[in-house]
Amino acid sequence: MKVVVIGGTGLIGSKVVAGLGAQGHEAVAAAPNTGVNTLTGEGLAEVLQGASVVVDVSNSPSFADDAVMDFFRTSTANLLKAETEAGVAHHVALSVVGTDRLQGSGYFRAKQVQEDLIRASGNPYSIVHATQFFEFAKGLADGVTEGDTVHLPDARIQPIVSDDVAEAVARAAVGAPVGGVVEVGGPDVFQLEEFIRMGLTALDDPRKIVTDPQATYWGAPLEENTLLPGPDAHIAGTRFADWLARQS
Secondary structure: OEEEEEOOOOHHHHHHHHHHHHOOOEEEEEOHHHOOOOOOOOOHHHHOOOOOEEEEOOOOOOOOHHHHHHHHHHHHHHHHHHHHHHOOOEEEEEEEOOHHHOOOOHHHHHHHHHHHHHHHOOOOEEEEEEOOEHHHHHHHHHHOEEOOEEEEOOOEEOOEOHHHHHHHHHHHHHOOOOOOEEEEEOOOOEEHHHHHHHHHHHOOOOOEEEEOOOOOEOOEOOOOOOOOOOOOOEEOOOOHHHHHHHHO
16 A cells, blocks of 8 residues: 655654655655645645545644744645545544644644644545654653753643654554544653653753743643543553653
């Protein structure tokens, strides 16, 4: 089976391509550096020839509100149109647990538009919602640092390693379209402050971490369980503490 992975040279995409290839599928990495640009449409018709499944794990190069909205709206519309013309049987997209609850953030408003376009397209689809990645603990802290202090909302998080996200996306790609959302998260629930502290401690990062009732998550206010998946989520096996130990 030919599977085209949009964003196939990135963190998740490269793992999806490798995983599908190991299963014997023809997994094709599609990205601007391979001649495929979903914003302009360049190379889409060619790469989708003979494809049964398209996996979209691409991300906006800019997280500014207008730029990220333009990216997801334009690239998703171009991709879905090209899939219809090519007769692609299944569209799989990676999105984020809690997207519909994070609409105070420009990034998550754009992700919601992406999901809405997929649902309205008439194309068979599956949307994979993943929790925050282990790898992004430092990046999350950087976004809410003032001086030498990290300001975090009082909320819980159930992070997951990128390898397990890629496995979930690949599993969706070779399965039947679900016409909805499947969720995946890691095995452990942390307070957000605890998750970030563990990640920064492993990096010998000396920043102070505080819980701040005014703090947001990528611009969105959080309730305690906003970032947690539901009871039917697939729970991956890799624990954050074990992953951190391997990094050092």
